[in-house]
Amino acid sequence: MEMERLKCTISYDGSGFAGFQVQPGQRTVQGILEKALEKIHKAEAIRIQASGRTDTGVHAVGQVIHFDTPLTIPEQNWKRAINALLPDDVWISHVEKVQDSFHARYSVKQKEYHYIVLNREDPDVFRQNYALHFPKRVNIEAIQAACRYLEGTHDFTTFSSAKSTVKGSKVRTLYHASCRKKENDIEFIFRGSGFLYNMVRIMVSALLDVGTGKRNPEDIPALLAAEERGKLGKTISPSGLYLWEVRYHE
Amino acid sequence: MEMERLKCTISYDGSGFAGFQVQPGQRTVQGILEKALEKIHKAEAIRIQASGRTDTGVHAVGQVIHFDTPLTIPEQNWKRAINALLPDDVWISHVEKVQDSFHARYSVKQKEYHYIVLNREDPDVFRQNYALHFPKRVNIEAIQAACRYLEGTHDFTTFSSAKSTVKGSKVRTLYHASCRKKENDIEFIFRGSGFLYNMVRIMVSALLDVGTGKRNPEDIPALLAAEERGKLGKTISPSGLYLWEVRYHE
Numbered sequence: 001m002e003m004e005r006l007k008c009t010i011s012y013d014g015s016g017f018a019g020f021q022v023q024p025g026q027r028t029v030q031g032i033l034e035k036a037l038e039k040i041h042k043a044e045a046i047r048i049q050a051s052g053r054t055d056t057g058v059h060a061v062g063q064v065i066h067f068d069t070p071l072t073i074p075e076q077n078w079k080r081a082i083n084a085l086l087p088d089d090v091w092i093s094h095v096e097k098v099q100d101s102f103h104a105r106y107s108v109k110q111k112e113y114h115y116i117v118l119n120r121e122d123p124d125v126f127r128q129n130y131a132l133h134f135p136k137r138v139n140i141e142a143i144q145a146a147c148r149y150l151e152g153t154h155d156f157t158t159f160s161s162a163k164s165t166v167k168g169s170k171v172r173t174l175y176h177a178s179c180r181k182k183e184n185d186i187e188f189i190f191r192g193s194g195f196l197y198n199m200v201r202i203m204v205s206a207l208l209d210v211g212t213g214k215r216n217p218e219d220i221p222a223l224l225a226a227e228e229r230g231k232l233g234k235t236i237s238p239s240g241l242y243l244w245e246v247r248y249h250e
Numbered sequence: 251m252e253m254e255r256l257k258c259t260i261s262y263d264g265s266g267f268a269g270f271q272v273q274p275g276q277r278t279v280q281g282i283l284e285k286a287l288e289k290i291h292k293a294e295a296i297r298i299q300a301s302g303r304t305d306t307g308v309h310a311v312g313q314v315i316h317f318d319t320p321l322t323i324p325e326q327n328w329k330r331a332i333n334a335l336l337p338d339d340v341w342i343s344h345v346e347k348v349q350d351s352f353h354a355r356y357s358v359k360q361k362e363y364h365y366i367v368l369n370r371e372d373p374d375v376f377r378q379n380y381a382l383h384f385p386k387r388v389n390i391e392a393i394q395a396a397c398r399y400l401e402g403t404h405d406f407t408t409f410s411s412a413k414s415t416v417k418g419s420k421v422r423t424l425y426h427a428s429c430r431k432k433e434n435d436i437e438f439i440f441r442g443s444g445f446l447y448n449m450v451r452i453m454v455s456a457l458l459d460v461g462t463g464k465r466n467p468e469d470i471p472a473l474l475a476a477e478e479r480g481k482l483g484k485t486i487s488p489s490g491l492y493l494w495e496v497r498y499h500e
Contacts, residue, residue, distance in 0.1 A: 013375045059376070088378040125263045126309070126380060128338040 003068040005102060006078060009094040014059040014238065015129040016089050021053045029054075029063075029090060036085035037067060049104045051111065051246040055198075057129070057238030061114075062093075062245040066104040102248070110175065112245040113200045115188040117208070119181070131185065132204075132240035138211030140181050146210040147177040149220035150203060158223050159203050160196035162230030170196060170227070179207065186211075189244075198235045205234045253318045256328060257352060259344040264309040264488065265379040266339050271303045279304075279313075279340060286335035287317060299354045301361065301496040305448075307379070307488035311364075312343075312495040316354040352498070360425065362495040363450045365438040367458070369431070381435065382454075382490035388461030390431050396460040397427040399470035400453060408473050409453050410446035412480030420446060420477070429457065436461075439494075448485045455484045 010033070018026035022034070030048060037046035048067045054060060073081060078095040086092070101107075116131040118124055123133040157170040176191040188204055206223070209215040223231065260283070268276035272284070280298060287296035298317045304310060323331060328345040336342070351357075366381040368374055373383040403423040410420060426441040438454055456473070459465045473481065 011375050013378070088373070089375050091373060091375045093372060122343060123338070123341060125261050125339050125341050128263070130376060 001070045003070055004072075005066055005068050005098050005100055007064060007066045007096050007098045007102060007104065008078075008082070008092050010060065010063050010065060011091050011093055012060050012063065013089040013129075014054060014057045017056065019054060019056045019058070020050060020063075029060075032087065032090055033065065033082075036082055037069075039085050040081055041069065041071065051104050051108050051243075054241075054243055055238055058241045058243065059130070060243040062112075063243050064104050064246040064248075066098065066102060104246075107248045108194070108246055109249045110191055110193060110247040111195060111243070112176075112189065112191040112247075113195065114242045114244045115190075115200060115204045116240045116242070117186040117188070117204075118184060119186050120184040129239050132237045134186075134208060136212050138186065138208065139213065140179060140186070140211070142213075142217055143179045143186075143207050143211045145217035146207055146215075146220050147179055149217060149224075150174055150177045154224045155227050156196050156199055156224070157227040157229055158231050159199050159206070160229055161198035161202065161235060163197065172196065172199075177203070200241060201235045201238070202232050204240075205236045206232050208236075251320045253320055254322070255316055255318050255348050255350055255352060257314060257316045257346050257348045257354065258328075258332070258342050260310065260313050260315060261341050261343055262310050262313065263339040263379075264304060264307045267306065269304060269306045269308070270300060270313075279310075282337065282340055283315065283332075286332055287319075289335050290331055291319065291321065301354050301358050301493075304491075304493055305488055308491045308493065309380070310493040313493050314354050314496040314498075316348065316352060354496075357498045358444070358496055359499045360441055360443060360497040361445060361493070362426075362439065362441040362497075363445065364492045364494045365440075365450060365454045366490045366492070367436040367438070367454075368434060369436050370434040379489050382487045384436075384458060386462050388436065388458065389463065390429060390436070390461070392463075392467055393429045393436075393457050393461045395467035396457055396465075396470050397429055399467060399474075400424055400427045404474045405477050406446050406449055406474070407477040407479055408481050409449050409456070410479060411448035411452065411485060413447065422446065422449075427453070450491060451485045451488070452482050454490075455486045456482050458486075 012029050017029050020029045022028050022030045033048055034046060046067050048065045050065045075097050079092050082092050117134045118127060118131040119134055121135050151174050153173040155170050156172050160170060173193040179186060179188050190200055210217055262279050267279050270279045272278050272280045283298055284296060296317050298315045300315045325347050329342050332342050367384045368377060368381040369384055371385050401424050405421050407420040423443040429436060429438050440450055460467055
């Protein structure tokens, strides 16, 4: 049977999901997507591949998945067909046919994550699931200086979860790490070749420590050099975390 | 016993509430607030009075309530004391002592509501509960012209719900009705002496009809003159509706 590979860009509000990956008895993004695709394929099970998992409560603006289909639906009709079967908190923003050599996970070139912090005294009831409320005053220039130490190719073991079970190299390249203040928000942007488990949340936690003066920007190189998992234990809230974009090799 | 009257300004995310008013077996804003106050008052039941109810799913940025207390807590400590007992989707932004003559409902001078519409083709998964998704192209100038017909003192029967059980005059004064486009959002603002049941949602529904050309701005005076309940049946989603501010007589 002739199969076609489709690449989909999807956004989801992580608040109502027990993460991306299928788990029995849990509402997951993968579960919802595969159920919708199964309906389109007349009860035939369709397995999707994503660029990577996201944890419970983590959002996506531009997650990417692929799947193979025997159906010959025109490319421009797929988006509407899938969205019609999805709940309000998942949305396919783009569908395109790709070569069989494309793989949502293995062809990833760069990933970009954003982390949003609401930096004011009062919380915002409308953003409890969408930003980390951090009322302490922070020094943005100090955080920006620390970001420059994080950029580049390093062993990020110190910035990975002690719970991580990933084997192999912990060396990653961070092409971009920055932080900017927009009214009461602090927006962190990270773009890299790949990210270890909980790496963004642990980096933001350490950077906020720099912002409040608990650490100095100059401490970052020594922290990286320590290569000690769990040294920066605190993994902050998933609410502020967004998988923003996934870029692929041409 | 000496009692003090406290006025509180509160915000809440209406998504998780079956409206404001206490209902047995339902999670309501009033229920949550009275439970918190009961804890502070050592299990003594405290009844609150609000400026008015809000329906299921309707949000508040500046709802106002009052209650009487025998406790002699300094004014500046009340805010923290109550907020410490509230869930993440309700927040007291201001507490002040007021005269016994103040009443959250009967002393209202003006109320302001905002209604937010996301006016683009794709929905936004992060705002499903916070804005009405309306993908059709609209003519903002026509809506603004219709708003000017709504302003003033009129019998708003046509713009009230057929389910309304309120007796008495349906005459209200709308001091301000406007609409502006901000990127992909259309923001409606209404400020008036008072609002009938579902009045804002019915007005927005009619104004969107004007925006798409289904009605003309010049139809508004005849609609008002008809004084016919249910004539504009469609009550649109509560998701975009915010009780923004309540103003009181000095």
